Amino acid sequence: MPNNSKRITSLDVLLLAAISGGLIWFAYHIVTQLNYSWDWSAAPGYIARFDKSSQQWKAGLLLQGLIVTLRLSIWSVFSALIIGTIMGIWRTSPRPLLRMISGSYVGLIRNIPPLVLIFIFYFFLGDQIMRATGITELSYSLNDKTSPVLNVLFGSVEQLPAFLSGVITMSLFEGAYITEIIRAGIESIEEEQWEASAALGFNRRNQLIHIILPQAFSRCLPPLAGQFISTIKDSSIVSIISIQELTFAGQELMSATYKTFEIWTVVIFLYFALTFPCSIAVRALEKKMNKQKNL
Amino acid sequence: MTLWRTVNIGIAAVIMIVGLSSAVWAGDARLELSKDSTLETVLKHKTLRVGFSTFKPWAMKDKDGQFIGFEIDVAKRLASEMGVEVRFIPTKWDGIIPALLTGKFDIIIGGMGITPQRNLKVNFSDPYEFTGMAIVANKAVAPDKSSLKEFNMASTKVSVRLGTTAEKAAKNFLPKADIRKFSDEAASIQELLNGKVACLIASNPLPANLVKKYPEKLYLPLQSDFTQEPIGFAVRKGDPDFLNFLNNWIKVTNAQGWLEARFNYWFKTDDWKSLVE
Numbered sequence: 001m002p003n004n005s006k007r008i009t010s011l012d013v014l015l016l017a018a019i020s021g022g023l024i025w026f027a028y029h030i031v032t033q034l035n036y037s038w039d040w041s042a043a044p045g046y047i048a049r050f051d052k053s054s055q056q057w058k059a060g061l062l063l064q065g066l067i068v069t070l071r072l073s074i075w076s077v078f079s080a081l082i083i084g085t086i087m088g089i090w091r092t093s094p095r096p097l098l099r100m101i102s103g104s105y106v107g108l109i110r111n112i113p114p115l116v117l118i119f120i121f122y123f124f125l126g127d128q129i130m131r132a133t134g135i136t137e138l139s140y141s142l143n144d145k146t147s148p149v150l151n152v153l154f155g156s157v158e159q160l161p162a163f164l165s166g167v168i169t170m171s172l173f174e175g176a177y178i179t180e181i182i183r184a185g186i187e188s189i190e191e192e193q194w195e196a197s198a199a200l201g202f203n204r205r206n207q208l209i210h211i212i213l214p215q216a217f218s219r220c221l222p223p224l225a226g227q228f229i230s231t232i233k234d235s236s237i238v239s240i241i242s243i244q245e246l247t248f249a250g251q252e253l254m255s256a257t258y259k260t261f262e263i264w265t266v267v268i269f270l271y272f273a274l275t276f277p278c279s280i281a282v283r284a285l286e287k288k289m290n291k292q293k294n295l
Numbered sequence: 296m297t298l299w300r301t302v303n304i305g306i307a308a309v310i311m312i313v314g315l316s317s318a319v320w321a322g323d324a325r326l327e328l329s330k331d332s333t334l335e336t337v338l339k340h341k342t343l344r345v346g347f348s349t350f351k352p353w354a355m356k357d358k359d360g361q362f363i364g365f366e367i368d369v370a371k372r373l374a375s376e377m378g379v380e381v382r383f384i385p386t387k388w389d390g391i392i393p394a395l396l397t398g399k400f401d402i403i404i405g406g407m408g409i410t411p412q413r414n415l416k417v418n419f420s421d422p423y424e425f426t427g428m429a430i431v432a433n434k435a436v437a438p439d440k441s442s443l444k445e446f447n448m449a450s451t452k453v454s455v456r457l458g459t460t461a462e463k464a465a466k467n468f469l470p471k472a473d474i475r476k477f478s479d480e481a482a483s484i485q486e487l488l489n490g491k492v493a494c495l496i497a498s499n500p501l502p503a504n505l506v507k508k509y510p511e512k513l514y515l516p517l518q519s520d521f522t523q524e525p526i527g528f529a530v531r532k533g534d535p536d537f538l539n540f541l542n543n544w545i546k547v548t549n550a551q552g553w554l555e556a557r558f559n560y561w562f563k564t565d566d567w568k569s570l571v572e
Binding site: 060 | 340342348349350351355356358359360382383384385386387390393394397398399479480481482484485508571
């Protein structure tokens, strides 16, 4: 039986003192030992600033990067979920061919370092796909003003081919992890559920749609949420193929201003601002689902 | 026997057709070459895609996220004289040559020094600018030095940016020194400021600007640049048409004095500082 009373014990005080002591020592070390002249004056401007000539607020360079990160993460999460669900169902399929396809997909993707995968895809496969689907041609014929909708959904047209190959690699990569999460969810559903639904005359497809997947998804939610948050952070890896997301924007800014630590700090803060609300939302969702279960 | 003859005649016919068509292809080779030229692609799409890496003051972003800098001016003028739009594709420096080769953009205009090794992979235009390597040292770690020789020791740590000509210069001029490579300029500078390395080798005006910014920590051991490096446009190999256009553009623009004026504005004045900070 866990102790739920909210009393402050001496151990708590000691722990708090130790942690804050550590933090202060760390801060002191940074300020004194590091040969670095801190200059925070320009930092707010990296997020947003008021443009006097046009009399309106404008997004700073890092906020622009954050928006690209957000776009990238949403598309990647969305398509990784689709890939993961299909592959997860195939992983548990009675057909050996489907099991083999999804098994080799997971085995292949999960065992390649993401950095290598992204390079291979970007330099060798990405181009072929973009050319074959006509997206490269499309990106020439459009410009930012012709399609505001496309601009909101995918960012600037100039970046479209690179952005899409980033999204595809990210979703392939994250999809492999989601596959295993979904598989675990499906396999955790009791045999009786399958038998009972079979007895009701459902075929396998309907069994999955109506009985198994809804239960499996609710069990998968915590690891899935973790995977989504990690997707947001992992998206920083596509900065190596020069997609202008938050990390890339930060590095660009650093090579222009040399304010390394200030910019990294703002970048950390922005990533946190993106992922922390996700954590809270997931916790709320889980609470709601647990309540429904208990009813 | 009829079957045998039919097959024989068939094979002979195929050989003749292939032979003839290859002769036709050979005749069209020049036409094909000019049709495949990047110049044609650029004119057809009315867009010049320019690859570069952020490198102050060659190319950087201003406060609004617009690209500015010497190379940006050069690229804009080049595109406007071709009558096409310019599209800027910022790329990480260590991956910029593979990105050019795989067609992510048409040309590198990014302060790229001409080196034989790079030239094996890409074609360079004539130089349109020259830049020199300079050395900036930490006063606490390596005090009172005034020649390259004094840095050429196994105990001296030197920081450079990965894949730049500074890396080559460090290897050539300081073969004994312990060379540390960083993929980002900012990281290499931070190592110098923290005293983890004795000196930094980079192309001017960075060393001079650093000393201006941290006069109590850093100094310039040498009074002048120790190399003189030609800077050229890099394009994919096997494209004489594009190269010919670029070389002549450089000659004409140089003759007008425009390149020198822009270079002086970005490298010798601080008039643009307020755009960035």
